[in-house]
Amino acid sequence: MKWFANLKFRYQLVTGMIFITSAALFLIGQLSYSYFYHRNTNEVLRRAGSSVNMAGDSLSSQFNSLSAATNHLLVKDPFPQMIADINNYKFTGYARYFTSATAVTDSFLQNHDLVNSVLVCGDDHIMFSPSSLGISRHFDQLLPEDIWHYPRITVLPSRYSSVFGKEGVIPISYPVSSILSSKHLAYQDIPNCRKVRFILLIDTDQIRDYFKRMSNRYTYCMYLADENGQPLDIIKKDYPDAFLPQICKWIADGSPGQEGTVKTENEDLFLTMDRIKFCNLNVVHMTKKSALTGDIKELRSFFILVWIACFLAAVLLSLALSGLLTRNLRVLGTIIRSINDKTYTKRREFNHTDEISLLGVQLNQMYDTIHLQLIQIKDEEQKKAMAEIQMMSEQINPHFLYNTLECIHFQILNGHSETAEGMLESLGKYLRTTLSFGKTLISVEKEIEHVTSYMEIMNRHSSDGILMETKIDPQLKDCKIMKILLQPLAENCIRHGFEGFISGFEPVPPRIDIVISSTENNQIRIEVTDNGKGIDIEVANACITENSPESQKHFGLSNIQKRLKACYGDSFHISFISIPYLKNSVIIELSKDI
Incomplete structure (x- = not known):
């Protein structure tokens, strides 16, 4: 927690109080959320269990009653004879059976609201219904399944019946056979006889209305499913989750009174089921997890508002307390x-x-x-620094003075008084800047005069002249820089750049350029360039590194670096560029404020 330790005390206090308040409220919120969520879940599962039990008992009673009523219906005339005729391939009696069969079924339909209509059909799709005599041509639309392969009473899924103008009916298929000789009706197929099916069409709306009355506000769907878990009274477009394979498998493998959770791709579903004692049907209650958490969102919003209020209070109180504690x-x-x-x-x-x-x-x-x-140390450091700079300034090529004096003496002996006079004048200017009455800093203009005097003396030593040009930003002429800065650089150009050149056979005409300008960050940029042999940049960088072997061999650059360090501290930079016989530069950037 390094960042926390680096904060001011008052901000540490504010951060600590905010963290404690937020952690406490977060813990309270999570515990409350968990408590209410589990309470809601248990309550919903309890209600769902109660609903499916009641619905299961009620539907079991209704379907068993309906099944018993169907038994009574099928043994009344003319159904035994009608079924026997179909079994025995006798089709001529349909018309004469219609009136009497309709009279019997009308009473049956009036007493059972769940039943929308009844059908009697053989496996050649010839059908009887009290609603129509001509519906056999719609057989494939109403019953696309192969109902003849169902050997027992079977409840089929809901479907739309254009014949009866109903949005949904649930067919219940009874395999029936009649043996007139024994006056016996059986719910099975007789071998080598035409198969007969008695079909009850259950009104889906009646089932759905009943389930809606048994549902609660958390119910996503309550429906009737067959023994394989397939929904019977709902369609996939309305409740797609109920048709998922994992849901159907959970129902098929389940037992009466079972409850549990099934994970789907979108969310968790809470399921409760009960089995009906009719064709192994199941009543299923389904609740989405999102329905349970919906009410808790208000609780979460309440805790968020409380957290915001406590957060602001913690900030204000901690600021006030920290202000009091940190005043002194x-x-x-x-x-x-x-x-x-x-x-x-x-x-x-x-x-x-x-x-x-x-x-x-x-x-x-x-x-x-x-x-x-500090006053004492500053005085001592200033004296020490001045002495060090003065000492290093006096170390700069003392042999130059001796050689120049001998050259002047030689010119006088040979009668070259004008040459000797010019050399004396240049030497005077040179020494005037060098001594400068003990000053460490001089103007840029004076430093240029100093290096110019030096080049005049060096060009008079021999007949081989070196062209030197200077370019100065006019605004920098009066700016102060460390003295004797340019002369050692010019001397290095002569000694290392043009050494060994033979007069008249130089690769290029020797030239030195001095440019002094301002940089974007308000520093003085000094660039001394020659067109000589080039600079070994690795050696040059070693020369300006303290205590390196190269700094002992190449005194000029090392002396400049030490004096700049004593005068400017760390507010200077030296760099090099080398393109032999084109551009070899030493670049020094200095601070204007010293």
């Missing part, structure tokens, strides 16, 4: 900043006797002591 600390911080900024002129007095006030008194005493010591 801020005073000490102000004093220390003033000391660092060198603006602590008016002493701050502490009149209390608490620990922080005593610390402030000791801070004042320590400041007085350190201030006196």
